[in-house]
Amino acid sequence: MKMKLYFSAIAGMLLLQSCSDNDIVTGKDLMPEMLQIDSVQIIYFKSPDDPRYFTYASTNDAVFIRALINDVTAETQAENPCKKEGKIYCYRKGEVFNTIFFAYVDRECTFLRYIKNGNLYYFKMSDLLKKTLANYKSTAIEPKASE
Numbered sequence: 255m256k257m258k259l260y261f262s263a264i265a266g267m268l269l270l271q272s273c274s275d276n277d278i279v280t281g282k283d284l285m286p287e288m289l290q291i292d293s294v295q296i297i298y299f300k301s302p303d304d305p306r307y308f309t310y311a312s313t314n315d316a317v318f319i320r321a322l323i324n325d326v327t328a329e330t331q332a333e334n335p336c337k338k339e340g341k342i343y344c345y346r347k348g349e350v351f352n353t354i355f356f357a358y359v360d361r362e363c364t365f366l367r368y369i370k371n372g373n374l375y376y377f378k379m380s381d382l383l384k385k386t387l388a389n390y391k392s393t394a395i396e397p398k399a400s401e
Contacts, residue, residue: 281377282327284370287351288344289327291319295343298391302337302357309394318390321383325366326354331376336363340387358384 281288293314300307313319322342338355345351354368358379366377 279330279375280328281330281375284330284375285326285352285368287346288323290346291323291344292347293345294319294322295345296340296387296390296394297343298340298394299338302339305338305341308340309391309396311390311394313390315386318383318386321380321386322354322366325380325383326368326377328377331365331378333374334363334365334367334376336360336365338367356387358387 293312295310295312297305298309298311299305300309322344334357336357339357339359340355342354342356343350343352344354352368354366356364356366356379358364364379364384366379366383367374369375
């Protein structure tokens with residue numbers, strides 16, 4: 255009887271372990287269409303508390319887009335309480351199909367995140383993407399008021 259109970263306990267633990275291995279969620283699984291990004295528009299909020307005022311930069315730079323895709327198709331991360339500093343509109347064939355929010359200025363408080371089916375998914379930001387975001391911010395312009 256003890257042997258049967260012991261075997262059942264081990265089998266249960268192995269089953270739980272195999273299930274927990276499958277709980278890893280990646281951006282590639284969540285939104286495979288991210289691989290099709292062909293251009294982006296990066297919005298930099300002047301203040302995280304007021305996204306109404308911003309500057310922006312648009313690009314189809316393959317290096318930036320590849321770094322972005324690598325980051326948002328990786329494994330998801332725990333929720334990050336930091337304030338968003340901007341957003342990236344992702345384009346495919348001239349149409350926006352996703353928005354990614356980001357924070358990158360504070361080294362201890364960086365993230366990429368997007369919403370899918372009402373859930374927020376967070377991703378680590380690579381050093382390359384942080385550097386490139388900083389470079390684009392230096393050339394970002396304010397929107398012109400319509401005349």
